[in-house]
Amino acid sequence: MSRKEEVLQDVVIKFAGDSGDGMQLTGSQFTNNTALLGIDLATFPDFPAEIRAPQGTLPGVSGYQLRFSSDRIFTPGDECDVLVAMNAAALKTNLKTLKKGGKIIANTDGFDTKNLRLANYPDGINPLEDGSLGNYEVIKMDVTKMTREALKDITMGTKEKDRAKNMFVLGFLYFMYNRDMESTLHFFKEKFGKKADILESNTRALQAGYNFGDTTETFTTTFRVEKAKMEPGVYRSIMGNQALAYGLIAASQKSGLPLFLGSYPITPASDVLHELSRHKAFGVKTFQAEDEIAAITSAIGASYGGLLGVTTTSGPGMALKAEAMGLAVMMEIPLLICDIQRGGPSTGLPTKTEQSDLLQAYYGRNGECPMPIVSASTPSDCFGAVYEAVRIAIQHMTPVIFLSDGYIANGAEPWRFPKSEDLPSIEIKFKTDLGHGEDKFQPYLRDEKLVRPWAIPGTAGLEHRIGGLEKQNITGNVSYDPDNHQLMVKIRQEKVEKIAEYIPEQKLDSGPATGKLLVLGWGSTYGAIKSAVAEMQEEGFEVSHAHLRHLRPFPRNLGDLLKSFDQVLIPEINNGQLIKIIRDQYFVDAKAYNKIMGVPITKTELVMKLKELLAPAS
Amino acid sequence: MSEAASIPILTPKDFATDQEVRWCPGCGDYSILAQVQKIMPGLGIARENIVIISGIGCSSRFPYYMNTYGMHSIHGRATAVASGLKAARPDLSVWIVTGDGDGLSIGGNHTIHLLRRNFDVNIMLFNNQIYGLTKGQYSPTSEEQKVTKSTPYGSIDHPFNPLALALGADATFVARTMDRDPKHLQESLVRSHQHKGSSFLEIYQNCNIFNDAAFEPFTEKATKPDNTLFLEQGKPLIFGAQRNKGIKLDGFKPVIVDLGDGAGADDLWIHDERDSNKAQLLVRMFDDPRIDGHLPRPFGVFYETDRPCYEEMMELQLQEVIQSKGAGNLDKLLRGHETWTIS
Numbered sequence: 001m002s003r004k005e006e007v008l009q010d011v012v013i014k015f016a017g018d019s020g021d022g023m024q025l026t027g028s029q030f031t032n033n034t035a036l037l038g039i040d041l042a043t044f045p046d047f048p049a050e051i052r053a054p055q056g057t058l059p060g061v062s063g064y065q066l067r068f069s070s071d072r073i074f075t076p077g078d079e080c081d082v083l084v085a086m087n088a089a090a091l092k093t094n095l096k097t098l099k100k101g102g103k104i105i106a107n108t109d110g111f112d113t114k115n116l117r118l119a120n121y122p123d124g125i126n127p128l129e130d131g132s133l134g135n136y137e138v139i140k141m142d143v144t145k146m147t148r149e150a151l152k153d154i155t156m157g158t159k160e161k162d163r164a165k166n167m168f169v170l171g172f173l174y175f176m177y178n179r180d181m182e183s184t185l186h187f188f189k190e191k192f193g194k195k196a197d198i199l200e201s202n203t204r205a206l207q208a209g210y211n212f213g214d215t216t217e218t219f220t221t222t223f224r225v226e227k228a229k230m231e232p233g234v235y236r237s238i239m240g241n242q243a244l245a246y247g248l249i250a251a252s253q254k255s256g257l258p259l260f261l262g263s264y265p266i267t268p269a270s271d272v273l274h275e276l277s278r279h280k281a282f283g284v285k286t287f288q289a290e291d292e293i294a295a296i297t298s299a300i301g302a303s304y305g306g307l308l309g310v311t312t313t314s315g316p317g318m319a320l321k322a323e324a325m326g327l328a329v330m331m332e333i334p335l336l337i338c339d340i341q342r343g344g345p346s347t348g349l350p351t352k353t354e355q356s357d358l359l360q361a362y363y364g365r366n367g368e369c370p371m372p373i374v375s376a377s378t379p380s381d382c383f384g385a386v387y388e389a390v391r392i393a394i395q396h397m398t399p400v401i402f403l404s405d406g407y408i409a410n411g412a413e414p415w416r417f418p419k420s421e422d423l424p425s426i427e428i429k430f431k432t433d434l435g436h437g438e439d440k441f442q443p444y445l446r447d448e449k450l451v452r453p454w455a456i457p458g459t460a461g462l463e464h465r466i467g468g469l470e471k472q473n474i475t476g477n478v479s480y481d482p483d484n485h486q487l488m489v490k491i492r493q494e495k496v497e498k499i500a501e502y503i504p505e506q507k508l509d510s511g512p513a514t515g516k517l518l519v520l521g522w523g524s525t526y527g528a529i530k531s532a533v534a535e536m537q538e539e540g541f542e543v544s545h546a547h548l549r550h551l552r553p554f555p556r557n558l559g560d561l562l563k564s565f566d567q568v569l570i571p572e573i574n575n576g577q578l579i580k581i582i583r584d585q586y587f588v589d590a591k592a593y594n595k596i597m598g599v600p601i602t603k604t605e606l607v608m609k610l611k612e613l614l615a616p617a618s
Numbered sequence: 619m620s621e622a623a624s625i626p627i628l629t630p631k632d633f634a635t636d637q638e639v640r641w642c643p644g645c646g647d648y649s650i651l652a653q654v655q656k657i658m659p660g661l662g663i664a665r666e667n668i669v670i671i672s673g674i675g676c677s678s679r680f681p682y683y684m685n686t687y688g689m690h691s692i693h694g695r696a697t698a699v700a701s702g703l704k705a706a707r708p709d710l711s712v713w714i715v716t717g718d719g720d721g722l723s724i725g726g727n728h729t730i731h732l733l734r735r736n737f738d739v740n741i742m743l744f745n746n747q748i749y750g751l752t753k754g755q756y757s758p759t760s761e762e763q764k765v766t767k768s769t770p771y772g773s774i775d776h777p778f779n780p781l782a783l784a785l786g787a788d789a790t791f792v793a794r795t796m797d798r799d800p801k802h803l804q805e806s807l808v809r810s811h812q813h814k815g816s817s818f819l820e821i822y823q824n825c826n827i828f829n830d831a832a833f834e835p836f837t838e839k840a841t842k843p844d845n846t847l848f849l850e851q852g853k854p855l856i857f858g859a860q861r862n863k864g865i866k867l868d869g870f871k872p873v874i875v876d877l878g879d880g881a882g883a884d885d886l887w888i889h890d891e892r893d894s895n896k897a898q899l900l901v902r903m904f905d906d907p908r909i910d911g912h913l914p915r916p917f918g919v920f921y922e923t924d925r926p927c928y929e930e931m932m933e934l935q936l937q938e939v940i941q942s943k944g945a946g947n948l949d950k951l952l953r954g955h956e957t958w959t960i961s
Contacts, residue, residue, distance in 0.1 A: 038958045183956065232961050236954045246952060253948050260706050280939040282946035285932060287705055290731040294698035297691065297728075301671070301702025304689060305710070309702065327692050420948040457687040457703075457710050460666040465635070465681050467690025468674075477637065478682065 005178060007224050010069040012077035013173070016094045017086030017110075019062040020052055022166035026084075027064025029170055031412055033183045034068045035237035040228035041068040042527065043412045044076035044600070049267070049350045056110075056118035061093045070226040074378075074527035076411070078602040084169055086110050086143070088119035091127060103137045105169065109144035141212070143168050150208035151201050160198075164205035171209025178222045181206060231416060238415040240379035240408035241268070244312075244338065245275035247386035249282050252308050255394060255426035260302035261286045262295040263312045267350040268406040269340040272312040292320035296337065300324060303333045306430065306456035308390065312338040315357045316347065318401075322365045327468045328399035329369050329492065332444075332452050335399035336389055340409045343598045352598030353407035355523050356574040361401045362552060362581060368489045370496040372396070373551040375403040377526035380415035382408060385549055388503075391426050396499055397451045403551070405573070407524045407600050431455040431462060443476035449502070450495035497553050506555035511537065511544025517614055518565035520590070522548040522578055525571050525601055532606035541614050551578070554585070562588045567613055569593060571601055630655040632665065635685045641676060646797035646823035650744065651683055653803045654713075658686075661811055663711045670713045671700045673720035676751050677744035677823070680715040694725025697732040697741070701928075704737045708929040711811075712739040718759040719749050722778050726758070730787035733816050735928040740810045740817045745780060748829035761906065766828075780820045781901040781920060790815035792901065793919045796822040798837040802848070802917065809919055815927055835907035836915055845907045849900075849918030854886035857914045865903075865913070872903060872913060897921035 015027045024045055034041050044065040053060030067077035082103045085091035087110030098104065111128050127133055128140060147168045151161045167184075174181050184206060192199040213219050238246075252259035261284065263273040277286040285302070289295040296311040303309030313321065318339045328335045341357045343349025361373050372392050376385035386402050393400040431453035434441060441462045444452050455462040464476060472479035473487055509526075510533055511518075521529045526547050533545040546561060548554070562568055562582070570579040571593040579592045593609050595601050633655040641647045658668070668686035672678035674693035681688025687710075691699045700714050721729050721743050732739070748766065749755040755768040759780060763772040784792050791813040795806035803821065810817035822833045835845040843859035855865035862877045864886040872887065890896060900920050905912035940946075 032956065036956055036958050038960055227960070230960045234953070234957050234959050236952075236957045238954075249946070249951065250948055253946075258706075260702065262702055279946060279951070280936045281943045282948075282951075283936060283940075285705055285936070287702065287932075289698065289701075290727055293695060294701070294728050294731065297695040297698040298702030298705070300691075301699040301704075302706035304699070305703045305707035307706040309706075323692055324695065331689075417952040417954075420952070457669045457707065458666055460664065463666055463685055463687050465684075465688040465690065467672075467681070467688075468692050469690060 003220055003222060005222050005224055007226065009071060009225070010067070010073070011082070011177075011223070011225055012065065012067040012080040013082040013084065014063055014065045014080040014094055014097065015084045015169075016061055016063040016090035017084070017166070018055055018089070019048055019050070019060050020055060021062070021086045022163070023062045023064050023086070026166040026170050027066055028412070029184045029187065030173060031066050032187075032237055033174070033179055033181075034066070035235070035414055036183055038227040038230070038235070039068045039070065039225050040073050040230060040414060041066060041237075041412070042073055042076040043067075044407065045410045046599070047351055054118075056087055056089055056115045058089045058093055058119060061090050063090075063094060068225055070228050072228060072230065074530045075600070075603055078604045084173070086165070086169070088115045088121060088127070092119045092121070098136065100135050101137070103139060104133060105139045105141070105172070107143040107165070107169070108140050109142050141172070146208060146212060147205050150204050154197060154201055154204070156197050156201060161201060164201045167202045167205040168209035168212075171206040171211075172213045174206075175210045175213030176219070176222055178224050181210060230414065233416040235414045235416050237412050238380050238383075238417070239410060239412045240376065240382045240404055241271040241340065241410070242275055243380050243382035243415070244376070244386050244404060244409075245272050245279070247383040248276065248308075248310055248336075248390065249279055249284060250383070250420065250423055251387050251390035251426060252284070253282065253420070254423050255308065255390070255428055257306070257308040257394070257428060259284045259310065260299060260307040261310045261312065262289050262298035262302070263287070264289050264292045264295045264317060266292075266314045266317045268342055268409045269312045269314050269317070269338065271409065272338065272340070292317040293324060296321040296324040299335060300328055300331075300333070303328075303335050304331070304456070306454075308334070308336070308394070310336040310338065312340070314340050314342050315344045315360065318357060318360060319364065325371065325399055326365045326367060326369050329365075329371060330468050330471070331466045332397045333399070333454070334393040334397060336386070336393050336402060337399060338386065338402040338404065341403060341405040349598045351406065353405045353524065353600060354573050354596065354598060355405055355525070356577065356596075357403065358522075358551065358574065358577040359580070361403060368493065370493050370552070372398060372400045372496055372499055372553065373403060374400060375523045375549060375551055376408055377523055377547055377549065379408050379411045379413045381526075383415075387423065388549070391424070392499060392503075394426055394428060395451070395502070396449060396495065397454060398496065403523060405524050429454070430459070432459060434461055442474050444471050445474050446491075450491060450498055500553040500556045503550050503553075503555060505557040506546055506548065506561055508561075509545040509547050510534065512542065513544070514564040515542045515544055516565065517543045517567045517569060517610065518562065519543060519545045519569045519571065519610070520548070520562070520578075520582070521545070521571055522551060525573065528601045528603050528606055529571060531603040532610060535603065535607055536610050536614075541610070543610060543614070548578075559586045562586055562590075567591065569609070569613060571595075571606060571609070573601060628659040628665065630659060633658045633685050635683055637682045639683050640679065642827050644826040645676070646746065646825070647677055647680070647744065649797040649800060650742070650803065650821060650823060651680065653800055654684070654807060657804050657807045657811075660808070661711070667709065668711045668713065669703060670715060671696045671703065672715040673717075673725055674751070675717040675720045675749075676825075677715055677717045678720060694720050694723070695728060697721065697725055697728040700739050701728070701732050701735065701737055704739050705929050705932055708738070708933060712737075714739055714741045716741065716743050718743065718745045718747060718757045718780070722780060722783070723758045730783070733784055733787040733789040733818060736790050736815045736925050737929055738814055738816070738927040741819060742807075742810075743780060743818065743820050744823040745820050746823045746825040746829055747832045748825050750825045750828050754828035779901065779904045781818070782904070784818040785897060785901050785921060789818045789921075790923050790925050791817040791919070792897065792921045793818070794820045794822070794917050796833060796837055796917065797824060798833075806918070813922060815925055845914055847903070847914040847916045849889050849916050849920065851889060851891050851919070854883050854888050856883070856886065867899070870899060872899060874913065891919050891922045894921065894923065
């Protein structure tokens with residue numbers, strides 16, 4: 001049968017189904033397959049907080065959005081071209097994100113009376129049958145029936161057989177996009193190697209899906225997306241939390257400080273604990289503590305003992321750690337607190353993304369308690385950003401907060417990974433003995449960076465006591481002296497501000513160095529801002545983009561940079577947090593663009609906002 | 619850790635700091651500090667390898683007065699800080715100083731989890747049955763009906779039995795001593811140190827300002843013999859000023875027998891620190907000494923058992939992984955399993 005192949009530039013697929021349908025696995029398999037072809041990509045997993053919300057219902061829908069392109073891309077896309085709907089609820093919740101003319105791949109078995117009722121369609125209404133999807137190309141297939149048929153020779157229960165439904169769909173998509181299935185077959189062998197029947201059912205379902213496309217004459221066109229023109233080099237696919245874990249291991253290896261992670265499971269940070277617990281071969285010690293407080297205080301104990309103490313958490317967990325963070329500030333020891341932000345307040349939206357812990361990171365502790373803050377802007381950037389956070393913690397003897405969020409944590413992208421020899425070195429200077437003319441160890445005697453010496457237990461002659469009570473300058477003895485307290489508060493502040501001398505100046509991501517409008521962002525809004533600004537620039541608008549990695553202290557030239565523009569726009573996935581700090585520190589009348597819906601800002605809406613600022617309606 | 623031979627001979631004074639001790643005059647903490655400083659030179663550990671970690675409360679000032687490494691951490695968290703330190707540095711001798719409020723109220727969670735994990739650390743729980751530093755509120759070990767600043771009509775809280783709690787958390791060493799018996803206190807500290815695993819030592823400590831004489835029945839010369847029972851391994855449970863009273867088991871119920879009354883020492887309960895069943899009964903000998911016919915309060919080592927320590931198993935697991943997979947290679951990790959090249 002003759003079939004034509006169409007070359008596409010950019011495709012967005014949304015895999016949507018019940019949270020038990022395995023959509024995350026389906027999406028990530030297609031993602032890996034795409035990555036290995038050198039196609040640029042970005043992903044956005046979107047799943048409910050419940051592990052198994054009631055089957056078939058709207059809250060139970062789990063989605064995975066993948067965008068792939070032969071151009072460089074920086075977001076998972078605002079709208080999708082293809083929607084895979086495993087049931088009626090999946091269609092209902094995701095139809096609004098499908099482009100007009102887009103394809104719907106619908107599993108008809110998921111549109112039976114029961115599923116339609118669970119998805120709140122009126123009695124007797126089936127969107128696949130009533131003509132309401134006339135603006136779309138609907139590809140109907142009874143995935144359940146065909147999967148069961150493909151597995152009829154295998155001895156296993158129907159329920160088990162139905163678990164392979166998602167692989168039938170994946171096989172069909174591999175056909176549709178002209179893919180080799182080897183990467184997934186290899187994955188099956190790795191994952192199910194010891195469970196012969198599950199290996200067999202998944203393999204057969206995958207092949208059946210592919211063959212269904214191949215042998216059915218209705219599918220006359222397949223699609224191809226070419227390799228993207230990316231910087232030459234060797235790439236892999238990476239997710240944010242994985243990159244974060246690797247960054248910590250790299251920093252531990254390069255500094256020579258063994259890594260200790262004290263952590264308590266919390267969405268969306270738990271994957272960092274999972275990842276690090278697998279890497280004992282690097283001497284990584286992971287400790288699943290009894291609560292968030294023990295997680296950070298155990299890390300403080302480890303840092304005090306001379307290890308690289310790290311704790312990972314999300315907003316509610318960081319709130320619980322606040323007092324211990326103050327202890328680390330007072331004791332001036334290296335420590336890393338990684339906050340993978342999620343929607344708040346309280347339990348909030350555990351599986352949805354938000355940038356709403358910035359003010360908590362800045363101010364959320366008792367007393368005058370400054371701590372450096374570093375943030376990551378993309379999944380792969382978690383590696384470099386956390387590496388930098390560790391460098392600051394060690395070289396400036398201070399706890400540091402690292403901010404990521406659920407969107408970056410679970411998103412994947414291609415990564416031109418570095419060679420270990422190219423990573424900057426992180427030097428450690430433990431104090432090992434009394435210096436010339438020192439008759440007594442002075443734990444709070446500082447160097448030119450205002451950094452105190454790090455003397456760890458086991459070092460003879462440097463025995464000393466530290467703690468949370470105010471310290472006398474230089475000696476570190478307990479002091480309630482009024483002048484000393486004022487002095488110490490000022491010193492701790494100045495010590496953090498001084499870090500600005502040891503971090504790079506702020507660069508522009510794109511656009512002229514002065515002009516009409518600067519879009520200033522931080523964290524996971526990077527891709528949306530970059531894409532929106534690029535579109536504006538192509539249309540001839542004068543817009544620049546700067547994206548902050550260092551949030552405290554800010555790069556030393558940031559004030560000058562902000563004042564080089566007529567207007568500054570700060571888009572954030574919160575109710576306006578960075579903007580408060582920027583206005584406070586620089587007296588800049590920045591404008592806000594805030595989205596607080598648990599989802600990323602889209603390029604389209606940002607372009608609209610930029611146009612509104614640059615070309616006000618006359 | 620340094621070789622024992624290379625450690626200079628130290629005296630208790632070597633363990634004192636230049637900091638003025640600031641507990642109230644007459645506080646039981648002075649005795650505990652003195653006994654700790656007395657036993658330290660005999661342990662054969664170099665000063666730099668000893669770390670004392672405390673939380674918050676009167677007792678938690680302790681590290682400032684010990685010339686070793688020390689951390690005065692935050693309220694309730696000494697046990698959690700010590701867990702991280704011991705996991706990170708198994709070579710150090712880690713001592714935890716906590717109180718009934720610090721270790722059983724705000725930090726109760728960390729205490730039980732440290733015990734079940736069995737880090738090789740020593741917990742000294744100074745129990746004065748009151749909040750001293752905050753000036754006199756009832757604590758989780760205060761007796762019912764106690765009138766304090768926060769319970770003007772008497773406390774309605776049922777108190778913890780600290781040793782039963784520790785045993786319930788599967789502590790591997792459970793002991794009780796008191797500030798007013800320096801010799802017993804010293805022996806108990808040494809036993810705590812010698813135990814490999816978490817040692818839970820409850821120390822009755824008098825707060826002469828906010829809860830004076832709380833332990834008087836157990837500590838005063840006149841009442842101590844009839845109200846206390848000093849446990850000795852392999853010895854029958856005998857007490858009383860004339861050593862004429864003993865404890866025997868009537869089924870699972872400990873009963874007092876008069877030794878002059880025909881009952882021979884042969885019938886008595888023989889103390890066995892390794893008997894986990896009897897330890898359950900022993901920690902429950904917790905009668906209010908004001909009640910007629912009360913059982914005496916035991917002191918000494920109630921229970922000791924051997925269980926692998928967390929930090930050792932953690933190290934072992936790392937070594938096993940390194941042996942089977944080889945030491946980690948950073949470039950291999952970063953590269954992962956699947957890559958593609960753009961030229």
